[in-house]
Amino acid sequence: MQKKNKKNILLINAIFTAICAAILIFLLRAPKETTAPLPHDDNHNRFFSIESKKEAELSCLSCHDKGKEAALPENHPPKYRCLFCHKRNL
Numbered sequence: 001m002q003k004k005n006k007k008n009i010l011l012i013n014a015i016f017t018a019i020c021a022a023i024l025i026f027l028l029r030a031p032k033e034t035t036a037p038l039p040h041d042d043n044h045n046r047f048f049s050i051e052s053k054k055e056a057e058l059s060c061l062s063c064h065d066k067g068k069e070a071a072l073p074e075n076h077p078p079k080y081r082c083l084f085c086h087k088r089n090l
């Protein structure tokens with residue numbers, strides 16, 4: 001009885017380790033991040049100094065909405081939180 005228990009624990013540990021390794025490999029193989037970061041230019045520089053993402057995002061659509069000077073492409077993904085995807089890299 002005792003011996004069987006030990007074997008089971010060993011087996012469970014081995015499975016657990018294998019799953020951890022699989023997840024790690026999966027994450028390491030993820031593609032490079034390709035979404036364009038927030039540009040550093042006259043249009044965007046002021047957003048780097050607004051600490052709150054939510055607050056900074058209030059202005060994005062004043063230029064990026066439909067019919068504005070830099071409208072988003074038709075196939076743009078859902079756009080509620082611009083800065084979660086378009087990172088503010090320093």
Ligand code: HEC
Pocket residue numbers: 036037038039041043044047056057059060061062063064069070082083086
């Ligand atoms: C004053 C107008 C204006 C505002 C406000 C503005 N943008 Fe832009 N944005 C532009 C214009 C014009 C372009 C295209 C030319 C360029 O790259 O600067 C652009 C380009 C971009 C790009 C594409 C960069 C690339 O490499 O293709 C991203 C991403 C972007 N803006 C995100 C944002 C986000 C997020 C906000 C709000 C925090 C924002 N913009 C606010 C005018 C604006």
Ligand code: HEC
Pocket residue numbers: 034035036060061064070072073076077078079080081082083084085086
């Ligand atoms: C869910 C993630 C996500 C969110 C949220 C998001 N975007 Fe994008 N955006 C993308 C992807 C992906 C692309 C296309 C790939 C790239 O960045 O070049 C893109 C492209 C763009 C472009 C470039 C279009 C071009 O012609 O090259 C601009 C400008 C832009 N987004 C602005 C915004 C603004 C402004 C917001 C908020 C209103 C926003 N995005 C929210 C993921 C996102």
